[in-house]
Structures are given as structure tokens and as C-alpha cells.
Amino acid sequence: xxxxxxSRYGVRLMIALxxxxxxxxxxxxxxxxxxxxxxxxxxxxxxxxxAAGLIRSIRGARGGYVLAxxxxxxxxxxxxxxxxxxxxxxxxxxxxxxxxxxxxxxxRDTWAQLxxxxxxxxxxxTLAQLVSGRKAKQDFARSVSKPIKKR
Numbered sequence: 001x002x003x004x005x006x007s008r009y010g011v012r013l014m015i016a017l018x019x020x021x022x023x024x025x026x027x028x029x030x031x032x033x034x035x036x037x038x039x040x041x042x043x044x045x046x047x048x049x050x051a052a053g054l055i056r057s058i059r060g061a062r063g064g065y066v067l068a069x070x071x072x073x074x075x076x077x078x079x080x081x082x083x084x085x086x087x088x089x090x091x092x093x094x095x096x097x098x099x100x101x102x103x104x105x106x107x108r109d110t111w112a113q114l115x116x117x118x119x120x121x122x123x124x125x126t127l128a129q130l131v132s133g134r135k136a137k138q139d140f141a142r143s144v145s146k147p148i149k150k151r
Contacts, residue, residue: 003080009037010045010083011076011130017055018071018131025064045083052082071131077122087119 016031028046032039046065049055056068067074081087090111092099102108 004084005041006045006083007080009035009042010049011079012037013042013045014049014054014067014074014079014127015130015134017065017067018074018127019134020066022067022070025058025062025066027064030064048082049079052078054078054082067127071128072126074127075123076125076127076130077119079127080122087115087122089115089118 020026096102
């Protein structure tokens with residue numbers, strides 16, 4: 001299983017908005033530039049994020065995008081499911097009519113358990129935690145890139 005670029009870029013977009021703070025809207029072009037992502041592609045990703053109630057747009061000269069909820073109240077699962085759809089490893093878990101072997105399938109319960117485990121793991125990670133992790137990595141990178149002072 002792989003997460004698509006939509007998911008990965010959607011998470012990066014959400015981290016950028018959360019890092020900006022709840023009182024500051026951010027232009028999509030600024031996020032695109034700082035994250036090295038096509039602005040056109042990001043404009044497609046904001047559509048399902050807005051529809052899911054995770055972000056909102058602000059019009060006008062000071063417009064842009066902001067989070068619709070606090071970062072602590074948005075999970076990684078919320079973001080991924082907004083841009084990808086339901087977390088499900090195999091289609092027969094959502095629609096048993098897809099496969100006539102569903103009642104006899106020896107692996108269906110395993111796929112269901114794995115899907116639930118993945119969903120629970122993503123639901124346990126908040127956007128606030130991701131922002132904290134980003135800040136810690138940025139702080140570390142700054143600390144190792146400083147020249148050592150000679151005595």
C-alpha cells in the first residue's frame with residue numbers, strides 16, 4: 001500500500017497552515033513555493049479539504065487559507081481520508097457484492113483488521129503533533145548547520 005502524492009502533499013499543506021497559526025491566512029502560492037509543490041496541484045487538493053471542513057478560504061487582500069479547526073482536533077486520518085477517501089485496503093470490505101467469495105474468503109478478516117489498524121494509527125496522530133515534529137526537525141537542522149566558534 002502506498003499513499004498518493006495527494007495525501008502526502010495534503011498533509012504538507014495542512015502542516016504549513018497549522019504552523020502559520022490560526023490567526024493568519026496563507027496564500028496557496030506561498031505554501032506551494034515553500035513546499036516545492038505545484039500551485040495548480042495544491043489548488044486541486046484544497047477542494048476536498050474544504051469539503052471535509054478541515055480548511056476554509058478567506059477572500060480579499062488579506063485572504064488565503066486557514067485551518068477550520070484547531071490542529072489538535074485534526075488527525076492524520078482526517079486529512080488522508082479527505083483527499084483519498086475511506087481507508088480501506090481492499091474493495092470487498094466496503095462492498096461485499098464485489099466478490100462472490102466474500103463469505104468464504106480466508107483473508108478478508110485479515111484485510112479488515114489491517115485496515116482498522118492503519119486507520120487507528122493515523123487517527124492517533126494529530127496535526128499539532130506533526131507541527132511539533134516539524135519544528136523539532138527544523139531546530140535540529142539549524143543547530144547542526146551553525147559554524148563552530150573557535151576559542
